[in-house]
Amino acid sequence: MHSDPAGVRASLRKYVMIGAALLVFTVITVAANRLHLAVPFAITVALIIAVTKGSMVAAVFMHLSNEKKWIYGALLLTAIFFAVLMSVPFFTIMDSIGTPQPAIGVGEHPAGH
Amino acid sequence: MEQPTTPPSVVYEHAHHIDAHEELGWWRKYVFSTDHKVIGIQYAITGLLFLLFGFGLMMLMRWQLAYPGKPIPLIGPWLGQSRAPMGIMLPEFYNQLGAMHGTIMVFLGVVPLAVGGFGNFVMPLQIGAPDMAFPKINMMSYWVYYIGGVIMLASFFPTTGAAQSGWTSYTPLSVITATSGQTFWLVGMIFLITSSLLGSINFITTIVQLRAKGLSYMRLPFFVWAQFVTSFLLLLAFPPLEAAGILQLMDKVAGTSFFLPSGLVISGKPLAVAGQGNPLLWQHLFWFLAHPEVYVLILPAMGIVSEIIANNTRKPLWGYKALVYSVVFLGFMSFIVWAHHMFMTGMGTTMSAFFQTTTMIISIPSVVILTALLLSLWGASIRFTTPMLFALAFLPMFGIGGLTGLPLGLAPSDIHLHDTYYVIGHFHYVVAPGTIFALFAGIYHWFPKATGRKMNELLGKLHFWGSLVCINLVFMPMFIQGLAGMNRRMYDGGAQYAHNQGVLHWNVVQGYAAWGLGLFQIFFIINFFMSLKWGKAVDKNPWEATTLEWLAPSPPGHGNFLTEPIVYRAPYEYSVPGAAKDFSPQFEPEKA
Amino acid sequence: MNIPYTVEERPDSGLANGKLGIWLFLASEVMLFGALFSTYIILRTGATEWPHGELSVPLGALNTVLLISSSVTMVMAWAMLKLHNWGRHRLYLLATFALAGIFLVNKYFEYSDHLARGEGPSHSTFLAIYFTLTGLHGLHIVGGMVVMAYLLGPGAKLWKQNPDQFTNRIEYTGLYWHFVDLVWIFLFPVLYLL
Numbered sequence: 001m002h003s004d005p006a007g008v009r010a011s012l013r014k015y016v017m018i019g020a021a022l023l024v025f026t027v028i029t030v031a032a033n034r035l036h037l038a039v040p041f042a043i044t045v046a047l048i049i050a051v052t053k054g055s056m057v058a059a060v061f062m063h064l065s066n067e068k069k070w071i072y073g074a075l076l077l078t079a080i081f082f083a084v085l086m087s088v089p090f091f092t093i094m095d096s097i098g099t100p101q102p103a104i105g106v107g108e109h110p111a112g113h
Numbered sequence: 114m115e116q117p118t119t120p121p122s123v124v125y126e127h128a129h130h131i132d133a134h135e136e137l138g139w140w141r142k143y144v145f146s147t148d149h150k151v152i153g154i155q156y157a158i159t160g161l162l163f164l165l166f167g168f169g170l171m172m173l174m175r176w177q178l179a180y181p182g183k184p185i186p187l188i189g190p191w192l193g194q195s196r197a198p199m200g201i202m203l204p205e206f207y208n209q210l211g212a213m214h215g216t217i218m219v220f221l222g223v224v225p226l227a228v229g230g231f232g233n234f235v236m237p238l239q240i241g242a243p244d245m246a247f248p249k250i251n252m253m254s255y256w257v258y259y260i261g262g263v264i265m266l267a268s269f270f271p272t273t274g275a276a277q278s279g280w281t282s283y284t285p286l287s288v289i290t291a292t293s294g295q296t297f298w299l300v301g302m303i304f305l306i307t308s309s310l311l312g313s314i315n316f317i318t319t320i321v322q323l324r325a326k327g328l329s330y331m332r333l334p335f336f337v338w339a340q341f342v343t344s345f346l347l348l349l350a351f352p353p354l355e356a357a358g359i360l361q362l363m364d365k366v367a368g369t370s371f372f373l374p375s376g377l378v379i380s381g382k383p384l385a386v387a388g389q390g391n392p393l394l395w396q397h398l399f400w401f402l403a404h405p406e407v408y409v410l411i412l413p414a415m416g417i418v419s420e421i422i423a424n425n426t427r428k429p430l431w432g433y434k435a436l437v438y439s440v441v442f443l444g445f446m447s448f449i450v451w452a453h454h455m456f457m458t459g460m461g462t463t464m465s466a467f468f469q470t471t472t473m474i475i476s477i478p479s480v481v482i483l484t485a486l487l488l489s490l491w492g493a494s495i496r497f498t499t500p501m502l503f504a505l506a507f508l509p510m511f512g513i514g515g516l517t518g519l520p521l522g523l524a525p526s527d528i529h530l531h532d533t534y535y536v537i538g539h540f541h542y543v544v545a546p547g548t549i550f551a552l553f554a555g556i557y558h559w560f561p562k563a564t565g566r567k568m569n570e571l572l573g574k575l576h577f578w579g580s581l582v583c584i585n586l587v588f589m590p591m592f593i594q595g596l597a598g599m600n601r602r603m604y605d606g607g608a609q610y611a612h613n614q615g616v617l618h619w620n621v622v623q624g625y626a627a628w629g630l631g632l633f634q635i636f637f638i639i640n641f642f643m644s645l646k647w648g649k650a651v652d653k654n655p656w657e658a659t660t661l662e663w664l665a666p667s668p669p670g671h672g673n674f675l676t677e678p679i680v681y682r683a684p685y686e687y688s689v690p691g692a693a694k695d696f697s698p699q700f701e702p703e704k705a
Numbered sequence: 706m707n708i709p710y711t712v713e714e715r716p717d718s719g720l721a722n723g724k725l726g727i728w729l730f731l732a733s734e735v736m737l738f739g740a741l742f743s744t745y746i747i748l749r750t751g752a753t754e755w756p757h758g759e760l761s762v763p764l765g766a767l768n769t770v771l772l773i774s775s776s777v778t779m780v781m782a783w784a785m786l787k788l789h790n791w792g793r794h795r796l797y798l799l800a801t802f803a804l805a806g807i808f809l810v811n812k813y814f815e816y817s818d819h820l821a822r823g824e825g826p827s828h829s830t831f832l833a834i835y836f837t838l839t840g841l842h843g844l845h846i847v848g849g850m851v852v853m854a855y856l857l858g859p860g861a862k863l864w865k866q867n868p869d870q871f872t873n874r875i876e877y878t879g880l881y882w883h884f885v886d887l888v889w890i891f892l893f894p895v896l897y898l899l
Contacts, residue, residue, distance in 0.1 A: 008787040015784065019777035026769050026893075030762060033898040046894035053890045061780045061883040068719040070321060071728045078732040081349050081448050085739045088397045089746040091452060091464060243706055246722040314729045322710050322722050352733045356740035363837055368827030371744065371834075389752050389830045398740055672706040 018060045025053050145256075147248035148671050152255050153234030154563060157556075159255075160226030163262060164549070165634075167217035170210045172627055175587075177202045179624030181605035195272040204604040208277035209294065211602060213265070215280025216298065219410065220305050221262050223548055227413035228309075228347070229258065231555050232316060232340045234563065238662035238669065239334045241325025241678035241700075246318040254311035261304030268297030279602065281403070284372035284395040288364045289379055299362045306355045313347035316340055325661065327680035331437070332699065334660045334684040335430065338437050339416030342444035343409050350405035350448065357398035364390075393458055400451035408447045410544055411511070412440060414551035415482055418504045421558050422486055424658045425501035426493035427695050429685040432485040439478035439485075446475040456524040457531050465524040472522035479515055483508060498656075499573030503554035506581055507547060514542030517592065532602075535595025538588050546584045553577075553637070561655045565667040566648030572640035579633030586626035590619035659698045660684055712870045727877040731884050738888055741838055745895065748830050756831045761815065765897035768811050769889065775804035776886040779879045786872040791864065795857070798875070801882070802853045805846055812843055835896050842892060845885045852878050 029049045037045065059065040064075075137146075146152060176185050182201060185192070189200025196206040237245055245251045268275040276298035278287035287295050320341050324333070333341075360371040368386060372395045375388030423430045430436065452460065452468040487508060495501065517539040520526040530536060553576075561567050594616040599607050606620050607613040654663040661680070665673050678700050686697040709715070710722050718725070749755055782797035819825070819832070826836040856878060863871040 005788055008784045012781070012784055015777055015780050019773060022773045022776075022890075023770060026766060026773065029894055029898065030766050033762065033894075039899075043899055046898055050891050050894050054887050057776060057883050057887045057890065061776050061886075062880050070718050070720060070725060074317075074725075074728055074732055077345070078349060078735050082735055082739045084448055085353060085401065085736065085743055086746075088394070088401065088740075088743045089750060091460075092391060092393050092397055092747050093750055244708055246708060246710075247726060248708065250726075310730075310733050314726050314733070317729055318722050318726045321718055321725060322715050322720065323708070348729060348733050349736050352737035353740035353743075356737050356744070359841065360741075360744060360837065363826060363833065367825070367833075367836070369833035369837075370827075370830060371748070371837075387827060387829050387833070389748065391747050391751055394744060394747050398744075401740075 014060060018056055022053055022056060025049055145252060147244070147252050149233050149237050149245045149248065149251060150563070150669060150673075152251050153230050153232070155255055156225050156233055156258070157230030159259065159262065160222050160224075160230055163217050164222035164226065166266075167214050167222055168631065168634075170214040170217070172631055173202070174207065174210050174214065175620075175624045175627040177207055177604070178606040178620045180621075181608055193272075195274065205274060205277060207604045208279075208602075209269070209275040212276045212279050212282075212298075213269070216265065216276070216302075218544075219280065219406070220302070221258075221265060223410055223544060223552070224309070224406075225258060226552055227417075227548065228316075228340070228343055228409065229255065229312060231336075231413060231417060231552070231559070232312075232343070235555075235559060235662060236316065236337055236340050237319060237323070238562070238665055238673060239337050239660050240320060240323060240328060241661045241664075241674065241680065242319060242323035243672045243674070245315050246322055247315050250311050251315050254308045254315065257304050257311065258308035261301045261308060264297055264301035264304060268294050268301070281399055282361070282395075283399075284361065284364070284392045285374070285377060288361065288372060289377070289384065296362070296365050299358050299365065302358050303355060303362075306351045306358070309347045309351050310355075313344040313351075316344035317348065320344075325678045325680050328661075328699075331434070332680055332683050334416075335419040335433065335436055335440075336413075336416035338440055339412040339419075342440050343412045346405040346409050346412075346444055346447060350402045353398050354402035357395060357402075360398075361395065393455075396455055396458065397452070400454045401448075404451040404454065405444075405447045407543070408443060410548050412444070414507065414511075414548040415440070415486075417551045417555040417558070418507045419486060420658075420660070421500050421504040421554050422489050423685040423687065424558075424656050425496040425498060425504070426489055427496070427687045428489060428493050429683070429687055430485065431488040431491070432481075433683070433685065435481055436485050439481040443475065443478040443482075446471060446478070450475050450522075453522050453527075456527045469523055473519075476515065476519065476522070483512060483515070498557075499568070499570055499577060500554045500558035502574065502577045503550045503557065506577070507551045507554065510542055510546035510550060514539060514544075514547050517542065530595060532600055533595035534591040534599050534601055537601050538591030538595060541588050541591070545588065546581070550580075553580075556641075558656070559662075560644065560648075561651045562662055562665075562667050562669070564645060564648070565650060566644050567651050567655060568644040568648060569640050572636045572643075576633055576636040576640065579636070580630060583626045583630035583633060587623050587630060590616075590623055594619055654698075657694070657696050659686055659696050661699055663698065664700045712867065712873065721873060723873055723877050727880050731880065734884060734888075738838075738841075741834075741841070742891070742895070745834050745838070748834055752830060756829065759831065760835070760897045761818075762897050764811060764815055765893050768808050769893045771804050771808045771811070772886045772889050775801045775808070776883050778804065779882045783872070783875045783879050786864075786868070786875055789868075794875075795861075798853060798857055802850060802857065805850050805853070809843065809846060809850075812839065838892055838896065842885070842888055845888070849878070849882050849885055852881070 029046055032045050032049070033042070036042075064071075142148075143151060146155075173185065173188075176183075184200030185197060185202060186200075189197055192200070192202075192206070196203060196209075233245070233251065237243075265275075271293050273292035274294050276282065276287070276294040277292070278290055278295060282295065282298065320333075320337060360369075363369045364371055364373065370386040370388050370390040372392050373384065373386050373388060373390045374392060377384040377386070377388070419430055419436065450468060450471045452464065453472045456465055456468075490505075495505075517535070521530060521536060521539060557568050557573055594613075597612060597616045599610075599613045599616055606617060608617060651667060653665065653667045655667075656663070661678050664678055666675065679702075680699045681702050682697060682699055684699055686692075686699075688695045689697045708722070710720075712721060714721050778797045778800040782794050782801060785791075785794035785797060816836075824832055826833045856874060860874070861871075863874070
């Protein structure tokens with residue numbers, strides 16, 4: 001555990017480095033966007049970068065790289081149900097009986113009321 | 114409600130800290146209290162009042178169903194022009210009663226009583242903790258719930274009335290109904306959900322962190338296990354509904370169209386919104402919560418019943434480990450069955466096959482729990498006390514509720530039964546003679562702990578037998594009506610349909626049974642207040658029970674225990690061969 | 706009366722109460738934002754047309770930089786307490802607070818720009834989910850700022866009485882703050898770039 005003063009002092013540099021890395025990734029994700037990649041590919045790239053950044057924040061800033069089993073357990077359970085929640089779009093759209101929703105023109109947006 | 118006894122000033126640990134908090138004023142002691150027992154009692158009393166109120170709404174509905182279009186006697190003239198002109202109920206008001214009866218009973222009555230009330234009062238005592246892990250958050254949780262409740266009640270006052278799109282608030286109906294009721298409902302729900310979240314964080318932390326010395330997980334009373342799993346359900350299933358509530362609130366207030374599809378036409382006029390929303394999304398998010406919510410309603414009840422059955426059979430629970438594994442598995446599975454409420458939405462066969470399978474799987478642990486409790490009765494010399502009677506009645510009542518659920522979990526039969534009174538009957542058997550009976554059992558069982566006095570047995574038995582007969586007369590005919598195809602949520606009970614004619618007369622029977630059920634609750638109310646003052650004074654362990662709460666004084670003071678509780682054995686060591694008494698409490702060391 | 710394990714760790718779980726509590730809270734937050742992301746996917750896949758480049762990428766990127774920096778200063782504020790460097794701790798916490806404030810000012814300009822052009826939440830489904838997600842995230846920023854203001858102001862007295870407990874509070878605030886940052890890390894590409 002790195003909560004003793006010596007361990008914390010050693011971590012200071014790491015925090016700054018991770019911060020810098022996160023900024024670099026931000027630049028990369030914006031730059032990748034400038035390339036105007038095909039949409040599915042762009043989504044994949046952007047999500048990979050976001051997941052990488054997110055894991056860095058969680059692992060280092062939130063100290064998840066070194067936590068107790070109860071916290072891992074709670075997060076694992078959350079991750080499973082999060083995955084279930086992410087299946088809702090699939091369940092909503094992918095499998096339904098009858099004609100699919102007709103594509104309705106979206107040209108005329110009625111102004112907000 | 115407790116007598117203001119002086120709190121025991123001896124607290125086993127860090128005794129030198131106590132001086133600063135010794136005497137609290139009346140407001141801090143009874144209103145803005147951080148003591149889990151006071152908060153539990155606040156939750157319980159508020160929950161009971163809401164149950165009574167929700168029951169009142171139902172009695173009005175039953176009048177309308179039994180005698181459609183006839184003026185409501187007694188209170189009819191008081192309801193006002195916008196609800197019941199000349200005492201005759203308007204359809205809009207009937208819809209409000211339906212929506213609010215469901216909302217109030219589930220979110221403001223049963224859950225606060227089962228989790229907020231019993232969980233708060235009993236759980237810390239059973240694990241030997243001095244209080245909850247976060248006492249201030251505990252207090253906040255109650256007051257946030259209270260505000261949510263006030264908002265829900267306030268929604269009746271505008272002349273357009275309360276929410277009227279059912280307790281499920283299905284979109285787009287709930288969004289396009291142009292009254293303020295639904296907005297109140299959504300804001301109220303956001304408060305109630307926040308309260309539940311605060312509560313569940315507190316419960317889990319308390320159970321993990323504050324168990325007494327020697328109290329390993331497999332020595333936890335089953336009630337604590339039930340609360341533990343319930344808290345995880347609240348923690349992880351409620352936020353999606355909070356999100357959905359926020360989205361629907363945006364639809365109502367900010368004019369967005371998350372749940373409104375393109376091309377919606379209301380009364381011949383196209384709706385002026387951006388469109389492109391998805392009405393089914395609401396159902397998914399709603400049931401993602403609301404199915405686990407069913408287990409939030411039932412698990413604490415199973416916990417209470419287990420405690421009472423073990424205590425009154427004077428035997429260990431049959432299959433404690435099986436019970437624990439079942440309840441954990443049940444909690445887990447409850448997250449992946451939600452779409453069985455949605456077979457009628459046009460879902461494909463792959464998806465309905467998946468959800469039918471998970472639904473059949475989840476019935477297994479429920480049956481395991483029920484069977485274990487039933488087998489616990491085998492060969493016991495049962496003490497038929499009032500709490501035990503309610504607990505015993507829970508078993509067949511919940512059994513009927515559970516078994517009638519199976520046809521609803523299978524798409525082919527569900528398509529026939531969906532939206533009929535059969536569904537209402539099924540759900541109410543689970544929650545009314547099921548959960549609410551268990552809650553009554555719990556009140557009779559722990560009343561001596563909370564007050565130092567027992568409730569009256571004769572009044573209790575009158576309450577029990579009257580309620581048992583009446584409640585079955587209310588709900589059993591619903592299966593007959595539902596199988597005949599009678600639709601629910603009909604203002605006149607479906608009188609204009611030919612296929613209902615053979616079963617309409619049951620509405621009158623159900624009406625009288627419902628009012629009778631109301632009358633029998635008077636015995637409980639009288640008993641409750643009478644016993645507070647004149648009930649038989651008892652010592653700290655009147656039921657000769659084994660779990661830790663019976664080590665604390667009755668009523669326990671702030672800090673609960675006089676000496677540090679240490680646990681030496683499993684929770685239900687009744688009738689241990691060779692022991693001097695027929696109960697060996699967890700807190701008593703092995704015979705020296 | 707004292708609740709055990711408010712400061713020290715319970716031996717068998719290795720945790721203090723607050724640590725478990727804040728993580729459970731974050732778990733519920735994951736489900737809250739998860740449901741909204743899920744909604745985003747449904748709306749987007751169901752839409753016949755999805756606007757592209759409607760939001761200002763420079764402003765969004767600037768806000769990302771601000772939040773990432775605030776995460777660094779937040780973890781430094783905690784580390785400084787562990788090193789018993791009170792002065793630097795105050796500086797870092799104040800910096801976190803200030804960065805959060807600038808984030809909100811930035812957000813205010815973005816919002817008012819949209820509203821001035823008549824592009825409120827009701828204008829399109831994209832703007833609806835944009836305002837809902839960023840609005841809820843903004844509320845989390847405000848919540849975090851309230852807690853930080855407390856810890857900078859009246860709450861700071863605890864350092865004198867119980868330094869360990871104060872350090873824990875900063876740690877828990879930090880965990881929450883990093884989570885808010887983490888949500889933004891996903892919101893930025895999802896709303897601004899894709």
